[in-house]
Amino acid sequence: MHTEATPTHCPYCALQCGMSLAGGPGEVEVVERPEFPVNQGALCGKGRTAPAVLSSRVRLTEPLVRSHATGRLEAATWEEAIARVAEGLSRTRTEHGADACGVFGGGGLTNEKAYALGKFARVALGTSQIDYNGRFCMSSAAAAGQRAFGLDRGLPFPLADIPRTGCVILVGSNLAETMPPALRYLTELKANGGKLIVVDPRRTRTAEQADLHLAPRPGTDLALALGLLHLVVAEGRTDEAFIEERTSGWEEARAAAMAHWPEHVERISGVSVPELRDAVRMFCDAEAAMVLTARGPEQQSKGTDTVGAWINLCLATGNAGRPLAGYGCLTGQGNGQGGREHGQKADQLPGYRKLTDPAARAHVAEVWGVDPDSLPGPGRSAYELLDALGGDIKALLLMGSNPVVSAPRAAHVEERLRSLDFLAVADVVLSETARLADVVLPVTQWAEETGTVTNLEGRVLLRRRAVSAPAGVRSDLDVLHGLAARLGHEKGFPTDPEEVFDELRRASAGGPADYSGISYARLREGDGEGVFWPCPAQESGDAGPGEDGAGADRAVHAGTPRLFLTRFATDDGRARFVPVVHRDAAEEPDAEFPVLLTTGRVLSQYQSGAQTRRVDELNSAAPGPFVELHPRLAARLQVGDGEPVTVVSRRGRAVAPARITSAIRADTVFMPFHWPGEGRANSLTNPALDPVSRMPEFKVCAVRLERA
Numbered sequence: 001m002h003t004e005a006t007p008t009h010c011p012y013c014a015l016q017c018g019m020s021l022a023g024g025p026g027e028v029e030v031v032e033r034p035e036f037p038v039n040q041g042a043l044c045g046k047g048r049t050a051p052a053v054l055s056s057r058v059r060l061t062e063p064l065v066r067s068h069a070t071g072r073l074e075a076a077t078w079e080e081a082i083a084r085v086a087e088g089l090s091r092t093r094t095e096h097g098a099d100a101c102g103v104f105g106g107g108g109l110t111n112e113k114a115y116a117l118g119k120f121a122r123v124a125l126g127t128s129q130i131d132y133n134g135r136f137c138m139s140s141a142a143a144a145g146q147r148a149f150g151l152d153r154g155l156p157f158p159l160a161d162i163p164r165t166g167c168v169i170l171v172g173s174n175l176a177e178t179m180p181p182a183l184r185y186l187t188e189l190k191a192n193g194g195k196l197i198v199v200d201p202r203r204t205r206t207a208e209q210a211d212l213h214l215a216p217r218p219g220t221d222l223a224l225a226l227g228l229l230h231l232v233v234a235e236g237r238t239d240e241a242f243i244e245e246r247t248s249g250w251e252e253a254r255a256a257a258m259a260h261w262p263e264h265v266e267r268i269s270g271v272s273v274p275e276l277r278d279a280v281r282m283f284c285d286a287e288a289a290m291v292l293t294a295r296g297p298e299q300q301s302k303g304t305d306t307v308g309a310w311i312n313l314c315l316a317t318g319n320a321g322r323p324l325a326g327y328g329c330l331t332g333q334g335n336g337q338g339g340r341e342h343g344q345k346a347d348q349l350p351g352y353r354k355l356t357d358p359a360a361r362a363h364v365a366e367v368w369g370v371d372p373d374s375l376p377g378p379g380r381s382a383y384e385l386l387d388a389l390g391g392d393i394k395a396l397l398l399m400g401s402n403p404v405v406s407a408p409r410a411a412h413v414e415e416r417l418r419s420l421d422f423l424a425v426a427d428v429v430l431s432e433t434a435r436l437a438d439v440v441l442p443v444t445q446w447a448e449e450t451g452t453v454t455n456l457e458g459r460v461l462l463r464r465r466a467v468s469a470p471a472g473v474r475s476d477l478d479v480l481h482g483l484a485a486r487l488g489h490e491k492g493f494p495t496d497p498e499e500v501f502d503e504l505r506r507a508s509a510g511g512p513a514d515y516s517g518i519s520y521a522r523l524r525e526g527d528g529e530g531v532f533w534p535c536p537a538q539e540s541g542d543a544g545p546g547e548d549g550a551g552a553d554r555a556v557h558a559g560t561p562r563l564f565l566t567r568f569a570t571d572d573g574r575a576r577f578v579p580v581v582h583r584d585a586a587e588e589p590d591a592e593f594p595v596l597l598t599t600g601r602v603l604s605q606y607q608s609g610a611q612t613r614r615v616d617e618l619n620s621a622a623p624g625p626f627v628e629l630h631p632r633l634a635a636r637l638q639v640g641d642g643e644p645v646t647v648v649s650r651r652g653r654a655v656a657p658a659r660i661t662s663a664i665r666a667d668t669v670f671m672p673f674h675w676p677g678e679g680r681a682n683s684l685t686n687p688a689l690d691p692v693s694r695m696p697e698f699k700v701c702a703v704r705l706e707r708a
């Protein structure tokens, strides 16, 4: 029946569910794609309603330029808009130097866009000042993975392995709301007799599925993981053979863990010693086990050490580098994984190469046709970059993020954005951040353009163009091409995504995230199930990246669904234990701010809400912000369910209706961060950064509640 439906992928989260789209502009219809293995046809409400955001009723369809006369954003031609952005950037560069131009990207951008944006910053602008919102997302897990395994890929195994392991500890992930179709993997795990442990200060829909729910105080996962490791050692449940053969650094890590007595951990985290013992028993009784983390333990000013502690638990019990066992991070954004591999991160070059590595610089400079010495060094991390706006960064090009809603200490960030000499924003809608811009560039999105994305499993997918874009919009690649040309780079910024991808393959060749053996032709094959990186071009028969299709009958690299089975990606092939010890959150409650605030998501809104707040069905399901609090806390404040509460922190205040529930700890309140204005959760959050990953502490700060 739906013979004309085009197979593609959802615009939103890292699961990158497969779907097909049929019909034309204004009447795009979502058709199930049951043959795509990750979601097997299932979609959440956001994915199902995503076509609503393709409609030109909610879209930007013409460039906007701020009028010098009226101070308002007014419609302009593309030529005027591009000229104005190029002029804003080049004037800044002439007056203040290349590093006065900043670039801010997003983990929702395709690999091609992320790659082109990184190249644009380093080659066309010559600035070191580029970073992206992925820094707010899973950067702590990435840093910990690098440190322990020598490589960071969200999951080192396909989701399909989860139901076949014996026990999963899910730490700070509310999968049932943030990746609903993936809940199936946990349900199947339990049906197969496996155990599920969920660690979350709230009894979420996900925690309700658990055999054991541990509800620590926010910010104490590090102590909790160390307490579990202490018990593993005390109860003689370490895997000595694995530790001996496959790891290094155990003695120091062991000593650090032994300092965390279970009774002490109980006092810090609020998780009782019997619960700790139950968790250790479930985890160690299993033949194979996994630990999966998401933003709960990662978005902390000690997120890297926290993830490190969970990795240590896996290593000490032999649950890594073998089938059906290991540590994995559930990445977040549609291209959260690929977006961090190809160069929009402050310290990175394509292929997950390091900007400080001379060999990496030489390789990428050759692909780009520039002198390696011309490439700038590492720049600032996302929050530090935003904090420097109006200081040494005078102009900013922003693509694929809405920091006015999503950045920590958002009122300050908003004020920094307003203090810029020049701000350009490329977006599909007039986001809260775009409203502040001098120039707004209306761009195409997911189903209107082709590009690749890399899902949380490291699976590289082709997201195909399925519908035509409204008249008046251009792609991000077009924008970068036009700007580069005006900045003197006529060549090197193609607008055809496949051409960009072929260059990305060459730039990534030989790097940790090697895509050189992946081509559009290959991604179109079969059911479009994708290819897992690393996937080098086969060295034999020199089937180089330039020879698509030519080597069809030649051996091609199959891709790498499972990492580390024979060795880890460190120099000596061993996984590294890192000795970590617990420390407090950057801001602990005190007499003035006695309550802990944590933040996160709800099922029917996505991120800053720029897209999902424009969909009626989603707004009816999740109309606005709220403060989730325990009945005891509500009674003390004398607020009833639905009555407004003011939440005050050292950064600001927010007002939202109370949602009273015993599913949250009595010392903690929770706010979702999807809304701007008076109920903006990020008016309150603390931008304290993890020293390694530079991740802000979205998950813990101290607040005071008042009746509004």
Ligand SMILES: Nc1nc2c(c(=O)[nH]1)N[C@H]1C(S)=C(S)[C@@H](COP(=O)(O)OP(=O)(O)OC[C@H]3O[C@@H](n4cnc5c(=O)[nH]c(N)nc54)[C@H](O)[C@@H]3O)O[C@H]1N2
Pocket (backbone or CB within 6 Å): 013, 014, 137, 171, 172, 173, 174, 175, 177, 178, 179, 199, 200, 201, 202, 204, 217, 218, 219, 220, 221, 294, 295, 296, 297, 331, 332, 333, 598, 599, 600, 601, 602, 603, 604, 605, 606, 607, 608, 670, 699, 700
């Ligand atoms: N519906 C929806 N789905 C999404 C998104 C969305 O915005 N909306 N965004 C996507 C993106 S980019 C991401 S990163 C993922 C995020 O996916 P998740 O990580 O699942 O989402 P969060 O709600 O941020 O946090 C998960 C849980 O962490 C808990 N938590 C809070 N503080 C702590 C703590 O100190 N320790 C522990 N262990 N847990 C804590 C919260 O109570 C929450 O239930 O979701 C993706 N999917």
Ligand SMILES: Nc1nc2c(c(=O)[nH]1)N[C@H]1C(S)=C(S)[C@@H](COP(=O)(O)OP(=O)(O)OC[C@H]3O[C@@H](n4cnc5c(=O)[nH]c(N)nc54)[C@H](O)[C@@H]3O)O[C@H]1N2
Pocket (backbone or CB within 6 Å): 106, 107, 108, 109, 133, 134, 136, 137, 138, 295, 299, 332, 333, 399, 400, 401, 402, 403, 405, 406, 407, 408, 426, 427, 428, 429, 431, 443, 444, 445, 446, 476, 599, 600, 601, 606, 607, 608, 609, 610, 611, 673, 681, 682, 685, 698
């Ligand atoms: N308090 C609190 N704050 C948080 C978090 C939290 O848990 N708590 N989580 C953090 C996390 S994990 C994340 S990932 C961030 C996300 O926060 P943001 O970076 O603000 O994420 P989005 O709302 O997805 O913003 C993406 C923007 O890009 C636009 N867009 C979509 N597709 C395209 C495209 O193809 N091209 C261009 N140019 N634009 C496009 C969208 O319309 C939208 O305006 O928020 C962080 N902020």
Ligand code: SF4
Pocket (backbone or CB within 6 Å): 010, 011, 012, 013, 014, 015, 016, 017, 039, 042, 043, 044, 045, 046, 047, 048, 178, 179, 180, 181
């Ligand atoms: S789970 Fe994620 S990828 Fe799947 S439909 Fe929902 S938002 Fe889209």
Ligand SMILES: [Mo]
Pocket (backbone or CB within 6 Å): 136, 137, 138, 332, 333, 336
């Ligand atoms: Mo994220």
